[in-house]
Amino acid sequence: MTFTVRFGEQKDVPSLLRLIKELAYFEKELEAVEITEETLLTYGFGENQMFKFFVAESDDEIVGIALFYERFSTWKGPTIHLEDLIVTQSRRKLGIGKALYGKVLQYAYTNNYKRVAWEVLDWNTNAIEFYENSGAKYLSDWSVVQMNEEGLLNFVNQNI
Amino acid sequence: MTFTVRFGEQKDVPSLLRLIKELAYFEKELEAVEITEETLLTYGFGENQMFKFFVAESDDEIVGIALFYERFSTWKGPTIHLEDLIVTQSRRKLGIGKALYGKVLQYAYTNNYKRVAWEVLDWNTNAIEFYENSGAKYLSDWSVVQMNEEGLLNFVNQNI
Numbered sequence: 001m002t003f004t005v006r007f008g009e010q011k012d013v014p015s016l017l018r019l020i021k022e023l024a025y026f027e028k029e030l031e032a033v034e035i036t037e038e039t040l041l042t043y044g045f046g047e048n049q050m051f052k053f054f055v056a057e058s059d060d061e062i063v064g065i066a067l068f069y070e071r072f073s074t075w076k077g078p079t080i081h082l083e084d085l086i087v088t089q090s091r092r093k094l095g096i097g098k099a100l101y102g103k104v105l106q107y108a109y110t111n112n113y114k115r116v117a118w119e120v121l122d123w124n125t126n127a128i129e130f131y132e133n134s135g136a137k138y139l140s141d142w143s144v145v146q147m148n149e150e151g152l153l154n155f156v157n158q159n160i
Numbered sequence: 161m162t163f164t165v166r167f168g169e170q171k172d173v174p175s176l177l178r179l180i181k182e183l184a185y186f187e188k189e190l191e192a193v194e195i196t197e198e199t200l201l202t203y204g205f206g207e208n209q210m211f212k213f214f215v216a217e218s219d220d221e222i223v224g225i226a227l228f229y230e231r232f233s234t235w236k237g238p239t240i241h242l243e244d245l246i247v248t249q250s251r252r253k254l255g256i257g258k259a260l261y262g263k264v265l266q267y268a269y270t271n272n273y274k275r276v277a278w279e280v281l282d283w284n285t286n287a288i289e290f291y292e293n294s295g296a297k298y299l300s301d302w303s304v305v306q307m308n309e310e311g312l313l314n315f316v317n318q319n320i
Contacts, residue, residue, distance in 0.1 A: 020234045033235045034274075043232060050232045069232050072203060072210040074180045074244050075193045076309075084234050102319055109312040114194075117306045128305075135311035142304040145288075146277045149236075151295035152269040159262055 001058055001094055005103050008053040008065065013040045015062035016053060019086045026089070051083065054103045056096045063091040066100035068107075068116075076114035080104065083118070101134070119144055161218055161254055165263050168213035168225065173200045175222035176213060179246045186249070211243065214263045216256045223251040226260035228267075228276075236274035240264065243278070261294070279304055 008016060017037055024033045043050040056064035064087040071081045082104050087097045108116045120127055120138070128138050147155065168176060177197055184193045203210040216224035224247035231241045242264050247257045268276045280287055280298070288298050307315065 024235065029235075035233075035235060035237055039237050043238065050230060050238060067232075067234060070210060071231065071241065072227075072229050072243065073195075074227060075184065075189075075195060077195055077199050078203065078210060081231065083232065102315070105307065105312055105315050106319075109316045113312075115306055115308050116312065117304060119302050120305050122301045122303055131305050131307075134307070135315050136305050136307040137311070139304040139306060141282045142279050143282055144277060144299040144302040144304070145280050145291050145296050146275055146299060147265065147291075147294070147296040148275050151297070152265055152273075152276065155262070155265050155295050156269045159266075 001091070003056045003058040003063060003094075003096055003099070005054055005056050005099050008044070008055045010041060010045055012053075012055050012062055012065075013037050013044065015055070016040060016044075016065055016067070019062070019065050019088060020084065022088060023084075023086050054100055054107075056087070056100055058091070063088050064096045064100055066104050068104050070113075071117065073115060078113055079115040079117060080108040080113045081117050085118075098130075105134075161251070163216045163218040163223060163254075163256055163259070165214055165216050165259050168204070168215045170201060170205055172213075172215050172222055172225075173197050173204065175215070176200060176204075176225055176227070179222070179225050179248060180244065182248060183244075183246050214260055214267075216247070216260055218251070223248050224256040224260055226264050228264050230273075231277065233275060238273055239275040239277060240268040240273045241277050245278075258290075265294075 014037060021033055024030045042048055051067055051069040053065050053067040055062045067084040068080050068082045071079045073079050085097055085100055105116055132138055174197060181193055184190045202208055211227055211229040213225050213227040215222045227244040228240050228242045231239045233239050245257055245260055265276055292298055
């Protein structure tokens with residue numbers, strides 16, 4: 001199978017959402033996906049742009065995506081965060097994920113970003129090994145904390 | 161001691177850098193801080209803005225900061241990331257950190273962000289307890305991966 005990797009465009013947004021939902025379904029979290037094509041169009045392009053994405057395309061079909069955006073390190077300066085790297089189930093193990101991953105790293109290097117960061121599940125040892133072999137550092141002692149919409153509402157109401 | 165919390169301005173950048181370095185020194189990582197006042201001025205304000213920050217001020221002295229920026233969740237939409245929450249060593253345990261933390265959560269709620277996220281060291285049980293009591297969720301199984309500038313250079317050179 002051959003595929004090409006290029007920047008995602010507006011026409012790719014339905015495929016982007018399909019892949020986001022495919023992964024969420026696989027993780028049994030489909031109901032947690034609140035995003036819509038409209039939101040992806042609003043924040044993926046134009047003056048409100050908050051992210052960019054690469055797509056892997058094979059026979060006019062989008063078979064994988066890598067979605068990323070800028071962050072800011074108070075030690076290093078501008079950095080890139082790789083939010084999602086998804087390859088459709090039927091096209092795994094063909095090098096598509098690796099190509100998308102490399103494209104993001106190349107983009108960060110070319111544009112002088114100081115770092116690329118992402119998050120991984122502790123038990124996903126295959127992924128961690130792949131990342132470490134590519135030169136990334138797995139910071140096992142740094143974990144993620146999140147306050148969701150409901151938490152924010154409760155916090156604000158309790159702290160008026 | 162009384163203090164007020166307000167948005168950081170350009171005049172606060174020297175204090176912001178001082179607090180960033182104070183924390184890095186405390187963590188024995190001072191040499192890792194490459195950021196300058198100029199970089200903070202470039203990306204903290206104006207058309208290149210990548211972050212905002214709140215300051216806690218007491219008797220015309222900046223005694224704490226909370227620095228944050230936008231991220232984008234492919235499940236939820238626009239979110240906030242709390243990058244740094246720093247209170248100067250001599251003014252700890254006076255409620256300054258809590259006030260700055262609350263200000264960021266309030267900001268996120270008021271501006272309709274879907275989530276606030278940050279990172280914590282696994283062994284920092286006091287912090288984790290504080291976050292959980294405030295309604296945040298500690299995702300102990302999600303860890304951080306980073307590829308730094310040297311890693312990017314090596315990766316790109318090996319994958320031409």
